[in-house]
Amino acid sequence: MGDTQAYLKPVDNAIILAAGFGSRFVPLTYDTPKGLLEVHGKPMLERQIEQLIEAGITDIVIVIGYMKEAFEYLVDAYGVKLIYNPDYATKNNLESLRLAAPYLKNSYVLMADNWIERSPFNAHESHSWFSCLRFDGPTDEWCIESDESGRITSIEIGGADALAIVGPAFFDEAFSNRFKELMDEYARCPDADDFYWEQVLKDHIDELVMYVNDQTGNVHEFECLEELRAYDVSYATDSRNEVMRFIADSFGVEESAITDIFPLKEGVTNNSFHFALGSDEYVLRVPGIGTDKQIDRRSEKLVYDSIAPLGISDEVVRFDAETGIKITRYWHDVRSADPFDDRDLEISMQQIKKVHELAIEIPHRFDIARMIADYYALAESAHAIRFRDIEETNRKVRRLFALKKRVEVPEILCHGDYAHINILMLPDGEGRVIDWEFAGMGDPIMDVAMYAIFAELDKERIDLALRLYVGDEPTENEWTRHYLYVALGGFLWCMWAEYKQALGQEFGEYPMTMYRYTKDFYRELEKRGAFEGISDTWDPFGIQSE
Template sequence: MKAENAVPILRELIENGRLSQRQLADRCGLSLGTVNHVVNRAIEKKYLERREEGLYVTEAGFDWLVPYQVKNAIILAAGFSASTLSLSATMPPGFLEVKGEIMIERQIEQLLERGIREIAIVVGFRMESYDYLVDRYGVKLIYNPDFSKINNFASLMYALDYLDNTYLLVADSYLEENIFHRYEPYAWYSVSYCEGETSDWCVDLTPGGRIKNMRVGGKNCMAVVGPAYYDRSMSANIRSFFEHNTSEVEMSNAYWEARLLEHFEDFPKRANIQTGKVYEFTRIEDVHAYDKAYLKEVRDQIAAYYADAWSISSEKIEKITPLADEVGYDVYKFVIDRHEYVLRVPDKNCEAFIDNAKVKQTYELLAPLEVTDEVLNFDIPTGIRVTRYVERSSFVDPFDDRDLADSMQLIRLIHDRKLKVDYDYDIEKMTAYYENKVYRTGGMPFRDIDDVKAKMKNLLKLKERLNIEPVLCHGDYLYAHVVRKTTGGLFIINWEFAGMSDPLMDVAMFGIYSYFDQARLDLSLALYLGREPTQEELIRLYLYVALGGLLWSMWGLQRKRSGFDLGAYPLKMYRYLKDFYPLAMV
């Protein structure tokens, strides 16, 4: 019975009470077969007991867990916070307020919630600011006199006596969820995907989630962000590292970075992927970009934007409300002179290949048709756009025949206008882009990817042979981009992927996003055409079902690596290529 499987299962039963074995599989990220095996072995060893109410951890089970019990936590808070650059050099690390909570207080409370009461904080800059935490939470403060010379990790040398089964936290971290536990099976680093340039410690991951190398700085990669966990064996390595690498003359950050890289093999090799759940905020600007509850700050941001764009005073902007999130955007509704508007701000994960100038051109071309949201202002450098708010009842239901028919007829109306732009919907280029991101963030999980890519090449050759006249297409035509107004009509939002393509591509995309089977895909095409499709038209549909499946499977994989819970989406998309390839290549 492997501890890496058994410890998470037993601790879930301790922390969350009665759970089915399927629920345990979901919570622990294990296969149902593995959970069944561990549960059966644990019952044999009398670590678990099956009662009428469910599975319970026995006294023997608690005894078995003792070596994996977390003993304490160390929070590193000795250095200068980058927030001092914008807050008059007065704020030490960990004291930014996010969603109404002080970051360091939130982390302490999350530890206490898991029963971890021995907490030490390594302090330096403005150490007196942390004193109240001793009285409030019973923490211990450890002073680092070299805080101005060495980095946060190096300040750990002043807390070596506390290393055991230990969580290591950074004061400037914000954890959306409580990722701590009373028991841990092995040492790990929390890692997150970083879009664009980063100066953090960057890592490469194996498909199994192990760290295979480390470097300082990188681009579009996984990076060490947030907490770590050191078990007793790893803590012994850390103590040895400091004992053999501490120098009276060499205490610079560059020195420590070089030593850490030399001793990479001595550090945790497991990655605890927490993209989208763990953040490090060192500037108030970072908090504003993240925390939608900061409506006052958001109001000021919108006010400044409008003052420049429309010469409107900030006093006129009212009732700023975050709307339901869209992937890639922060969306706010607000009111000026009783008129309602929407502000869309691209987030840091916005696709790198999206050209805002082209997006703006698409909206301008579509404006006379009144089939999309009315864009009032579009800032090309940032991608921020302002639209008139339209009262909506819901997105369309792809399994409602009326909604499906209306959606197909609306996109057909746009296609029939044969609108032209000078940019293509390049499905081959986009697939390669996402595939590369998958390889960079842990490797390709699909073992037959080479065979699938060979099929893709054949499909692309078929696409060229068909030589269909392209028109402006949406490119991301899914039911959540088709909105029914309260007045009954439809309009289409989010044209970021638009470009020239075979119009049946949009029909295919609508279908695969909705997980349509072949029969409903065929129905969609018939509703689009207003008649029964020909054999060639069906082949074109299946061609784009297959190509779209591979494209969005790669997109889904890299999104999952970035922390988005997409469930079986990547696999379902991957199956579309495999299942519809033979139908397209008849």
């Protein structure tokens, strides 16, 4: 390698990136960060830390994000430093490395979720290098070419029968200094959120001197549970995960029979993933953080039991009312309804109208006053409500509830969470309504309004939704109820999101958008004279039902 070996550089430290969720490893990563999953009895991250310490590298920085508290014990166990990346859910690992930029000198850079058999680390290094693994046949990895000295000359995403960059890297100080400059430049790019730090290396490989360190057979990156099972056979019978045990117990099988696991949705209320047992395919829904305080899973199960014979929803195979875990059959070639497509919007409106026309009765109500009161109290106790005009908006909400009592109609079973993502469009053009966790007795037009605000429709399309539901020009009473539930629904989901944000889940502009629906459609009702003779003395925030 020529003069790159002229002298050895003492390694200053190591930076380990551990912020990500590890979506391809669901359901294990629902309760354990991927880097802390055990391989042969040792968490992958701990093994790397111990290998670094054995090489004399004791200054170790770990960038954390998802389930950040799970890493705190490492401070006492190994003397590491922790850096929190608050944007771990919305930005890729370039942002994590950029947060650790002040520590980049002669530094190792590692991913927490690699398993390394024999340590490649040393107290001194002569040049920058990247661990590379050989892949036989086609691969989607970041494949490299190198010259006779071993210097990487190009990086391409995807290839065949090639070396690819996987695992730890070493940055010498000159490399680090230039790389920090480039990271700052990339952070200002419009699409910076999507970048891996390797993108910077790929784009600037001509000036960033990096050599191949072939670690084939030594460094392991597990893409899914089945790959981990192949390496650590203990996972075939015991994945150390309650959800996997739930599936095995539900079907009376060993965990090894559960295959083809991949995530479907990381939602605001629930997470879900696909799995297979032989030729049968299923979806498992896991309730999200904090939903035990918000959703009565026994009531949800009752709704599913009530509508099961009607063939209007997903096919439930197992529902555990204690945990809220639900298993349904998986449908191929389905998609969510597109609320901005007129035909999909019409199908969505007519499908929920079919449900309403059945006039199903259940004991549970969709008590929007109780829900607003509860979510408001939760958000307020968490000091999460930051709208400066909240007291004035509360006055408007009180008048909205008084209006609701004036125009209320006989209640029937409503979905309560009627969003376009909860309408599956089948290949034959039929729709199926899923996720009935907020269902209860209520005003049917509430479902139309909820659909509109979940899709963040403008007023023109909000009006179209009601027309398609009614099938004719709505009456004044129907317009009033529609705008009323757009306004109340906006406030309900704004408070819900504020509370969820206090738990650490980020919603971006969503709370503001919902809050704006409350104020804008209050104004629309004012224009129509809907509040004539109505006071604002009734208080839904007394934690009372209507």
